[in-house]
Amino acid sequence: MILPIGPIHPGLKEPLRLKLKTEGEKVVGAEIEYGYVHRGIEKIMEGKPWQKCIYLAERICGICSYEHTQTFAEVIEKISDFRAPLRAQFLRVITNELDRIQSHYLANSTYFKAMEHETLFMYMLSQREHAMDSIELLTGNRVNMGWNIVGGVRMDANEQHFDKILEKLDLIEENHQRYVEIFENGPFAAGLRSKNVGVMTKDEAIKGRAVGPIGRASGLKHDLREIHHTYKDHFDFKPIWRKEGDNFARTMNRFNEIPQSLDLVRQAIYNMPDGPVRGKVDIGKGYGEWRNEAPRGEVTYMAEINGNHINSISIRTPSIMNIDSCARYMLKNVATVADAITTYASSDPCIACTERAIVIEDLNNSNNGDNNIHNSFNNDLNSNIN
Numbered sequence: 001m002i003l004p005i006g007p008i009h010p011g012l013k014e015p016l017r018l019k020l021k022t023e024g025e026k027v028v029g030a031e032i033e034y035g036y037v038h039r040g041i042e043k044i045m046e047g048k049p050w051q052k053c054i055y056l057a058e059r060i061c062g063i064c065s066y067e068h069t070q071t072f073a074e075v076i077e078k079i080s081d082f083r084a085p086l087r088a089q090f091l092r093v094i095t096n097e098l099d100r101i102q103s104h105y106l107a108n109s110t111y112f113k114a115m116e117h118e119t120l121f122m123y124m125l126s127q128r129e130h131a132m133d134s135i136e137l138l139t140g141n142r143v144n145m146g147w148n149i150v151g152g153v154r155m156d157a158n159e160q161h162f163d164k165i166l167e168k169l170d171l172i173e174e175n176h177q178r179y180v181e182i183f184e185n186g187p188f189a190a191g192l193r194s195k196n197v198g199v200m201t202k203d204e205a206i207k208g209r210a211v212g213p214i215g216r217a218s219g220l221k222h223d224l225r226e227i228h229h230t231y232k233d234h235f236d237f238k239p240i241w242r243k244e245g246d247n248f249a250r251t252m253n254r255f256n257e258i259p260q261s262l263d264l265v266r267q268a269i270y271n272m273p274d275g276p277v278r279g280k281v282d283i284g285k286g287y288g289e290w291r292n293e294a295p296r297g298e299v300t301y302m303a304e305i306n307g308n309h310i311n312s313i314s315i316r317t318p319s320i321m322n323i324d325s326c327a328r329y330m331l332k333n334v335a336t337v338a339d340a341i342t343t344y345a346s347s348d349p350c351i352a353c354t355e356r357a358i359v360i361e362d363l364n365n366s367n368n369g370d371n372n373i374h375n376s377f378n379n380d381l382n383s384n385i386n
Contacts, residue, residue: 212297
């Protein structure tokens, strides 16, 4: 039988319809029905100056809002043959990694809430607050930060800001491992509800184009920070990955990336270069693509600009691939409906960013522009999957 969940349901953060194919209590497959959040952001951007569009980009996703503005700014900078000042690049790394920390804690808190483990749910939100406080201290805002501009960042930070951020990092680190062990060694949360639940193999992750911690939990050693010029040239960084491919691996992969993000923030603060935080950009004309590693995975911006205005823009967010992989592979053989809900939550879904445009199409029926991105992604992926 088909068990519909949603589009409005207490177990879902955002509206979509999850159609579970069941045999009794066992879930043997699933389909995702999109289309309940229409915003048309890409169309609204057309013909507008970048100063307005960067604010729209920030509102594509509340949790990954920072990475959208950075990717938007960097695609315009690429077309304009400009690279932000080095101090601005380091400040972008700090904000990017703080945003990753809060996002990973929020994703895991949602997973624990789905399995009714409210103790870990509250612990995760408490830890997240330290990262949110640091973001607010640095940028002035907690979510939509207005921090990135084409040419750098909006304002500088000083030693007092950095000292307070370092104090917050110490607070995160103080309890992080204890909370990880509560989950990792827990017979209920890990043993019964996470291990060997929602398994997606490495081959399935490749077929589903899974990205971010979801792909890395299934053995894909693919993290765009490895090839980003700032990380590659100035930071000590290696992707974190696992190979189990289950709910446990996805949750632990996010847990394990948090100390790495703490280290990257410290590297940026301790090695912060002097200089300006923004430069004057002669906005170019033409077409460009740029990709960054958001907390949920790869974000791609393809833009054509004519001087100060956006002619056309196409954005690919990570959730469309990860939710699609969840429906096709993770939910194909789950023991109970309750485990299906936690498996869906383990994919860290974001419907708002998935439905940023007017129409959501199946990946197999994507237009030529999307296929070009998929081919580009697969070329990069093939060099990292071993």
